[in-house]
Amino acid sequence: MIQKLIEKIKKTNAPICVGLDPMLSYVPEQILKEAYSDCGETLSGAAEAIWRYNRKLIDATCDLIPAVKPQVAMYEQFGVEGLKAFQKTVEYCHEKGLIVIGDVKRGDIGSTSAAYAAAHLGKVTVGTNAYAPFDEDFATVNPYLGTDGIQPFLDVCGEEGKGIFILVKTSNPSSGEFQDRIMDGRPLYEWVGEKVAEWAGSCMEDSYSNVGAVVGATYPEMGKILRRILPKSFILVPGYGAQGGKGADLTHFFNADGLGAIVNSSRGIIAAYKQEKYQKFGAEHFEEAARAAVEDMIADIDGALRAAN
Amino acid sequence: MIQKLIEKIKKTNAPICVGLDPMLSYVPEQILKEAYSDCGETLSGAAEAIWRYNRKLIDATCDLIPAVKPQVAMYEQFGVEGLKAFQKTVEYCHEKGLIVIGDVKRGDIGSTSAAYAAAHLGKVTVGTNAYAPFDEDFATVNPYLGTDGIQPFLDVCGEEGKGIFILVKTSNPSSGEFQDRIMDGRPLYEWVGEKVAEWAGSCMEDSYSNVGAVVGATYPEMGKILRRILPKSFILVPGYGAQGGKGADLTHFFNADGLGAIVNSSRGIIAAYKQEKYQKFGAEHFEEAARAAVEDMIADIDGALRAAN
Numbered sequence: 001m002i003q004k005l006i007e008k009i010k011k012t013n014a015p016i017c018v019g020l021d022p023m024l025s026y027v028p029e030q031i032l033k034e035a036y037s038d039c040g041e042t043l044s045g046a047a048e049a050i051w052r053y054n055r056k057l058i059d060a061t062c063d064l065i066p067a068v069k070p071q072v073a074m075y076e077q078f079g080v081e082g083l084k085a086f087q088k089t090v091e092y093c094h095e096k097g098l099i100v101i102g103d104v105k106r107g108d109i110g111s112t113s114a115a116y117a118a119a120h121l122g123k124v125t126v127g128t129n130a131y132a133p134f135d136e137d138f139a140t141v142n143p144y145l146g147t148d149g150i151q152p153f154l155d156v157c158g159e160e161g162k163g164i165f166i167l168v169k170t171s172n173p174s175s176g177e178f179q180d181r182i183m184d185g186r187p188l189y190e191w192v193g194e195k196v197a198e199w200a201g202s203c204m205e206d207s208y209s210n211v212g213a214v215v216g217a218t219y220p221e222m223g224k225i226l227r228r229i230l231p232k233s234f235i236l237v238p239g240y241g242a243q244g245g246k247g248a249d250l251t252h253f254f255n256a257d258g259l260g261a262i263v264n265s266s267r268g269i270i271a272a273y274k275q276e277k278y279q280k281f282g283a284e285h286f287e288e289a290a291r292a293a294v295e296d297m298i299a300d301i302d303g304a305l306r307a308a309n
Numbered sequence: 310m311i312q313k314l315i316e317k318i319k320k321t322n323a324p325i326c327v328g329l330d331p332m333l334s335y336v337p338e339q340i341l342k343e344a345y346s347d348c349g350e351t352l353s354g355a356a357e358a359i360w361r362y363n364r365k366l367i368d369a370t371c372d373l374i375p376a377v378k379p380q381v382a383m384y385e386q387f388g389v390e391g392l393k394a395f396q397k398t399v400e401y402c403h404e405k406g407l408i409v410i411g412d413v414k415r416g417d418i419g420s421t422s423a424a425y426a427a428a429h430l431g432k433v434t435v436g437t438n439a440y441a442p443f444d445e446d447f448a449t450v451n452p453y454l455g456t457d458g459i460q461p462f463l464d465v466c467g468e469e470g471k472g473i474f475i476l477v478k479t480s481n482p483s484s485g486e487f488q489d490r491i492m493d494g495r496p497l498y499e500w501v502g503e504k505v506a507e508w509a510g511s512c513m514e515d516s517y518s519n520v521g522a523v524v525g526a527t528y529p530e531m532g533k534i535l536r537r538i539l540p541k542s543f544i545l546v547p548g549y550g551a552q553g554g555k556g557a558d559l560t561h562f563f564n565a566d567g568l569g570a571i572v573n574s575s576r577g578i579i580a581a582y583k584q585e586k587y588q589k590f591g592a593e594h595f596e597e598a599a600r601a602a603v604e605d606m607i608a609d610i611d612g613a614l615r616a617a618n
Contacts (some may be wrong), residue, residue, distance in 0.1 A: 022606035023420065026436070031438075073417055073424040077433050079442030080392050087352030089387060107451060108382055108414055109481040114381040124386050126333070127341075133388030134330060144453045145479050146486035167617065170454050172418040178501065183490040188497070192487065296453030 001163045008066030014298045018268025019065040022050040025099040026271040028283040031081025047081035060287035067099040107142030113153035122156040138163040163210035171239030224252035241268025247304035310472045317375030326376040329574025331359040335580040356390035369596035376408040416451030423461035431465040447472040465533040472519035480525025480548030502538040533561035550577025556613035
């Protein structure tokens, strides 16, 4: 799957993904009104609203970008109905040729991790049939439980040709509480990075591995170190835009070949119409605001990468 | 919620929970056959089978135990249909008066963690209505992202009177890869334990906190240390039975008041009929085998606690 992602990044010249993290407060009034009128002010109405919102966002940006990253929590909060909208979103993105990175941050052990891997990347067998329940292309995974938690994902990646991004250094302010603690002279995130490099080695697909890392845009210096520790892994970089990361901070996340990183923006794109810069589009043209924000993000990163080389 | 759990533990004299982690391979042939005949060899058929299996297990054990711990991955692997079965299971356990510990191991940051907390313990607002999507009583949470990931759960626990168990030292063989690493002279799990104690302090409900810790039965010496670090927290102890933990290993997880721990067994109970010891019940009476295994587990732990005092 990493080669498919690379191909699409090269084609679009856009090492970015759009975070489909639809909070109800982002969804324009008109869409909410119509969805509630059709389905009531219910979980089903909320799910319908975020699905309609997503569909317009996807239609407006899919030719510019290689991938999307739906955050499953934003769907799970609406229960079973929300997860139906998640599934529909994944399917629709695939129809539109987009790669889907399921931001699920799952992590457990043994047969439980295997069940999560099957749910999101693989297949489950029921009697004589096999089904791919959510069928994302990549999933994010939490490393706290060690190899027992990761191996079932590696197995499924091998079988299905899919990929994972393992949390190494997250973008949030308190990520250092545990991740930056020094052990044997090096912070935990470096030790996790070393382990990710080892796991990545077992999942190579040509020049890159199907096993990547999550490193926040908000920590560029740490990104520089992890780039060296993980030469064969893609780094999924959240925290661009709304969380404070800028194009110029991102150059160290890339390899000399111009590849190796994919930068995510969620709110900065999907709720762009709420920013002063894109206000002119208005809520009724929120998807055009999103498109403009995608174009600006691509230009910002491209400019930063050119300036650095 | 912790006081409700304590009350139920005292009433049943059973500091245990049954892990409702229904693998299809545990479900007796007859139930599978009927479910597939009604719903086909589909995700919906699989979900129906695990729901019917769960219902019989709950009916057969609910008077003996205070709580159950469904592992959401085992439902999520069957997609939306599986999550419907999860929801039905939680509702049915509540009808039967059981406390439900959702083993979801979620963990993210900010608004995302808030969405998970709302999904599993709290409520979401849709228009003028509020809904509790999955409505468990406790949820398990991953600490890797630090306070930013935990605070939204603490907020919901405060608002809704619910609780969480934070992963500290997990039961699996490779849990030491990161959790045992020494930082400033102490292993990571102790530092996580110290932080859990701090979070627990902000969520007290009388003598105990609504914030507990997960510490595997397979590491009794570490349980002893964490018991001291976390005097006001309940410890959720997985790894009893099938994973190798025994009653005699568990005494250190309890406080001098006889409280402070709740021990989980999953496969050892719900698939007891597959063990030599309970074979006489046969697959057709799997729920009676589960009941006998619950009785034996309670006696084992009670005996160990009496011997230690």
